[in-house]
Amino acid sequence: MIKNKYLILRRVFQIGLMTLYFGANAWGWTFIIGNLSSSSILGTIPMSDPYAVLQMFAAGAVIASDIFIGALVALLFYSLVGGRAFCSWVCPVNIITDAANYLRRKFEFKKIQKKQPATRYMRYWVIVISLIISFGFGVTAFEFISPVGMVHRGIIFGLGFGWAAIAVIFFFDLFVLKNGWCGYICPIGGFYSIIGRFSLIRVKYDEEKCTLCMKCKEVCPESQVLFMVGKSSDQVLSGECTNCARCIEVCDDDALNFSIRDLINKKNKES
Amino acid sequence: MKTETISERRKFLLNTARAIGLAALGGLVWSAYLDEVTASELTLRPPGALDEEDFLATCIKCGMCVEACPYDTLKLAKPGDNKPLGTPYFEPRDIPCYMCTDIPCVPVCPSNALDIKKVSTNNQLDINKADMGVAVVDTKNCIAFWGIQCDACYRACPLLDQAIYLDYEKNERTGKHAFLKPIVDSDFCTGCGLCEHACVTEKAAIFVLPREVALGKVGDHYIKGWDKSDEKRLKNAEAHITKTELSKEKAIDTLNDMGGLLDD
Numbered sequence: 001m002i003k004n005k006y007l008i009l010r011r012v013f014q015i016g017l018m019t020l021y022f023g024a025n026a027w028g029w030t031f032i033i034g035n036l037s038s039s040s041i042l043g044t045i046p047m048s049d050p051y052a053v054l055q056m057f058a059a060g061a062v063i064a065s066d067i068f069i070g071a072l073v074a075l076l077f078y079s080l081v082g083g084r085a086f087c088s089w090v091c092p093v094n095i096i097t098d099a100a101n102y103l104r105r106k107f108e109f110k111k112i113q114k115k116q117p118a119t120r121y122m123r124y125w126v127i128v129i130s131l132i133i134s135f136g137f138g139v140t141a142f143e144f145i146s147p148v149g150m151v152h153r154g155i156i157f158g159l160g161f162g163w164a165a166i167a168v169i170f171f172f173d174l175f176v177l178k179n180g181w182c183g184y185i186c187p188i189g190g191f192y193s194i195i196g197r198f199s200l201i202r203v204k205y206d207e208e209k210c211t212l213c214m215k216c217k218e219v220c221p222e223s224q225v226l227f228m229v230g231k232s233s234d235q236v237l238s239g240e241c242t243n244c245a246r247c248i249e250v251c252d253d254d255a256l257n258f259s260i261r262d263l264i265n266k267k268n269k270e271s
Numbered sequence: 272m273k274t275e276t277i278s279e280r281r282k283f284l285l286n287t288a289r290a291i292g293l294a295a296l297g298g299l300v301w302s303a304y305l306d307e308v309t310a311s312e313l314t315l316r317p318p319g320a321l322d323e324e325d326f327l328a329t330c331i332k333c334g335m336c337v338e339a340c341p342y343d344t345l346k347l348a349k350p351g352d353n354k355p356l357g358t359p360y361f362e363p364r365d366i367p368c369y370m371c372t373d374i375p376c377v378p379v380c381p382s383n384a385l386d387i388k389k390v391s392t393n394n395q396l397d398i399n400k401a402d403m404g405v406a407v408v409d410t411k412n413c414i415a416f417w418g419i420q421c422d423a424c425y426r427a428c429p430l431l432d433q434a435i436y437l438d439y440e441k442n443e444r445t446g447k448h449a450f451l452k453p454i455v456d457s458d459f460c461t462g463c464g465l466c467e468h469a470c471v472t473e474k475a476a477i478f479v480l481p482r483e484v485a486l487g488k489v490g491d492h493y494i495k496g497w498d499k500s501d502e503k504r505l506k507n508a509e510a511h512i513t514k515t516e517l518s519k520e521k522a523i524d525t526l527n528d529m530g531g532l533l534d535d
Binding site: 061125144161 | 290294297298301302304305306308309324325327328329331332333334335337338346347349350351352355356357381382383
């Protein structure tokens with residue numbers, strides 16, 4: 001058994017996807033063209049960032065059918081299957097923030113910084129403010145400052161000063177706030193948190209196997225979703241879980257695993 | 272000393288106030304930034320682009336137009352380009368628009384920020400309808416206006432003799448030669464920038480600007496009396512006579528009246 005198979009798989013997926021996008025622009029590959037804002041798979045299936053489309057809507061743009069269908073495709077996929085998987089499996093910024101977080105663990109920053117001086121609800125405010133500004137100015141507000149956009153566009157079309165955005169996120173996550181960008185600020189992550197709560201792929205925690213080593217909580221970028229660890233066997237149902245599977249592979253006791261959402265059990269509990 | 276515990280309600284109010292304050296500050300900085308970047312009005316857009324205001328709301332910044340352009344004309348604004356981030360633009364002096372008849376950049380646009388209708392006549396793609404900008408001649412630095420024979424821009428123009436025509440004029444200085452002055456007709460110019468690209472001067476003496484920037488506007492109250500269709504606008508016009516202090520006197524008297532402009 002490979003120790004970090006999900007991590008390796010994720011990196012292969014992230015880098016592979018970016019390579020496909022890059023190849024489409026540089027060498028005319030046709031598998032997937034565009035970028036993470038809007039793309040076309042094999043020239044037929046459109047896929048658009050639903051959060052960007054929401055901003056366009058707020059800005060008063062006439063939404064074209066391609067974009068609308070594309071947003072629906074993405075919305076359906078993530079709300080039914082992937083959850084917030086966009087963040088950990090697709091978004092290239094994830095590699096930057098994971099690197100910062102890795103260094104934090106290596107240098108044991110938690111001994112110095114114990115409390116996180118911010119609330120994870122910040123990202124939902126950012127969504128609200130972005131929609132208000134989009135409405136007021138008639139532009140897609142977040143798309144004009146999005147470091148995520150800068151980075152993935154940078155990889156495909158050339159980076160420019162985009163490296164500064166990468167550096168800012170890296171150092172912010174490293175020195176200011178643990179998982180600061182993805183866990184507190186990024187409205188794209190916030191948006192997928194909202195729609196991801198319904199998805200079917202869920203991490204499942206088994207209390208009987210758990211030895212309370214807490215490695216999972218330490219490695220989890222959204223550790224609040226693992227509140228049940230040591231308390232009760234349960235599925236991680238929070239939309240904020242990115243399905244990155246780091247908790248699964250750091251667990252030496254096999255107490256965490258992927259599972260399909262338990263719809264029947266839940267109904268029984270409710271009734 | 273008595274330590275007072277802070278009530279839950281007070282904590283809540285304080286936290287709410289802090290959150291609102293932070294949000295307002297963030298929103299303000301954000302808005303100011305947007306105001307700044309979206310005001311860069313010298314950006315040239317791909318053919319068929321909606322008016323800048325609608326374009327900024329509609330473009331999803333996917334770069335498919337950039338990928339479709341066979342000449343690498345279009346670029347996506349990067350940080351540091353001083354253009355609205357992620358939006359497509361081109362710089363004609365660098366690479367102009369080569370006016371492909373199949374306009375590959377427009378139909379691929381998923382958001383219709385590049386509107387096929389704006390570059391079609393009778394449902395047929397027609398690149399000559401593009402209005403990316405309009406060329407402007409700097410007559411002081413155009414060598415053709417100096418009397419040196421140059422028709423680089425005129426020859427480069429895909430709408431030869433329409434978008435740019437030559438104005439022949441006798442050169443009084445030499446008495447032997449003629450000026451061949453390039454004149455742009457904004458009714459035909461698409462703003463492709465092939466002229467700017469071809470211009471032989473060190474910095475182009477003919478260059479493309481967005482139409483809103485380059486063109487003037489006369490206002491409704493000027494009427495071309497020699498133009499039958501324009502003259503029609505007078506048909507239902509009414510005359511308004513405004514009486515001011517000055518119009519009480521005869522015009523000549525008004526002109527002669529120095530009215531305190533001179534010292535006695």
